[in-house]
C-alpha cells in the first residue's frame with residue numbers, strides 16, 4: 001500500500017502527486033521551489049492570482065502537461081502553519097484522498113515534507129496521512145447486486161520523504177493505517193443490519209479477532225450466563241429467539257495481570273424498545289445499538305496490532321431487545337449478577353441493564369479501571385448534539401486520561417455531572433434496590449448514574465455515544481453512516497495509560 005522513498009523524484013510517473021501548501025508562502029521554499037522551477041515560476045503566479053488557494057482544506061488540481069512525470073498535482077491547502085493541528089492535517093488529507101477516490105485514481109504519490117510544520121514532524125504527518133487515507137476512502141458496500149464495473153480503489157501510495165528515516169516513516173504509516181482500518185472494521189459492524197449481525201455473529205467475529213491477535217477468548221453462552229446469575233442481562237434477552245452472548249477478550253501486555261483496564265461495550269444488535277416499544281420513526285436505525293461493542297472491538301484490533309505494554313479485558317454483553325410472550329415487562333423485578341435487585345420501569349432502558357452485569361463481570365476478570373461505551377440515551381443527543389460524546393465519571397484522574405486520548409484522536413467529548421441527586425433517583429424504588437428509569441428528566445445522567453451503581457469504587461468512565469456513533473452526512477474522514485467513534489480514543493487511551501496511584 002505505502003512505499004516510502006527518499007527525496008522527490010520528478011521523473012517518476014504517477015497518476016497524481018499530493019502536495020501540501022501553507023498560507024502566505026511569500027515564495028515557495030525548499031523542494032516546493034524546485035517544483036515551481038519546473039513550471040517556470042507559474043505556481044507562484046497561481047498563488048498570487050488566487051487560483052491556487054492555501055486555505056485550510058481547499059484542494060486544487062493542476063495538470064502538469066509533462067513538466068514533471070506525475071500527471072497532475074493535487075495541492076492541499078493547510079492554512080497558516082502555526083495553526084495547523086494533527087486533526088486539521090488529517091481532515092485536509094482525508095479530503096484529498098476522497099477526491100482521489102472520486103477521480104478513480106488507483107495510484108498516487110505524496111510529498112510528505114510539504115505537510116511538515118513546526119508542531120508536526122514527518123512521523124506525525126505520516127500517521128495523519130495513512131489514517132486519513134483509510135478513513136476517508138471507507139465505503140460500506142451494502143447488499144445491492146453488483147454492477148459489472150469493478151470499483152477502482154486507491155491501492156498504491158508512494159510517499160516521498162527526505163526529512164526522516166524511511167524506516168520510521170514506514171512504521172508511522174503502518175500504525176496510522178491500523179488505526180484507520182480498525183475504525184473501519186467498527187463502522188462495518190455498526191452498518192451491518194440486525195438480521196445479519198446477531199449476538200452469535202458478533203461473538204464469532206470477536207473469536208476470529210482473538211485468534212488473529214492471540215487474545216484469550218471467552219464466549220459465555222446462555223447456560224453459562226444463567227449459571228453466573230446475570231439476571232439483568234438475561235432479562236433483556238428474554239423476548240428473543242437469538243441466544244445472548246457475553247463476549248470476553250483478554251490482552252496481556254505486562255508480565256503480571258495487574259492494572260487491568262476493562263473496556264465494556266454495549267452490544268445490543270437491535271433495540272425495539274421491548275414492551276416500552278419505540279415509535280415507527282424511532283425504531284429505524286436501531287441496528288446501530290451495538291456501537292459501543294464495535295468501538296471496543298475496533299480498539300482491540302488496534303491493540304492487537306500495536307501490542308502496548310498494558311493489560312486489557314474487553315467485555316461485551318450482546319443480545320437484541322425484542323418482544324414476545326416471554327419478554328421482560330415493566331414492573332418486573334430482576335436480580336443482577338452482583339446481587340442488586342432492579343425494578344424495571346422501562347424495557348427500552350435496556351442498555352444500562354446489560355452493562356450492569358458486564359461491568360460486574362469485567363471486575364470478576366480483574367479489571368481495576370473501567371471504561372464503558374454505549375449508544376445509551378437519546379438524552380445525550382438533547383444535551384450535547386450529534387458531534388460530542390457525553391462522558392461521566394467517578395474518577396477525575398481517569399477521565400483526564402480518556403479526555404486526552406480523545407483530543408489526540410480528534411473525537412470530541414464533554415463531561416456530564418454525576419451528582420448525588422441522580423444517584424438517589426436510580427436508588428428510588430419501593431420494591432427493589434434500584435429502578436432502571438426514574439423519569440425522563442436528564443435521561444443521560446440517570447443512565448450513567450445507574451451504571452455507576454455497579455462499579456463499586458472502581459475508577460470508571462462512561463461514554464454515551466448515542467449521538468456520535470452515526471452521522472447522516474458525508475464528512476472529510478468518511479461517508480454517512482457509522483463513524484466508528486471511540487475506536488481510536490480507546491486505543492490511544494490504552495496505549496498511553498498510566499496506572500493511578502492509590
Ligand code: BES
Pocket residue numbers: 271273289346348349350351375376377378379437443466467
Ligand atoms: N438505544 C437507545 C438509545 C439511542 C437513542 C441510541 C437514539 C441511538 C440513538 C436506548 O436503549 C434507549 O432506548 N434509551 C432511552 C432511555 C429511556 C427509555 C429511559 C432514551 O434515551 O430515550
Ligand code: ZN
Pocket residue numbers: 271273347348349350351
Ligand atoms: Zn432502548
Ligand code: ZN
Pocket residue numbers: 268271289348350351375376
Ligand atoms: Zn438501546
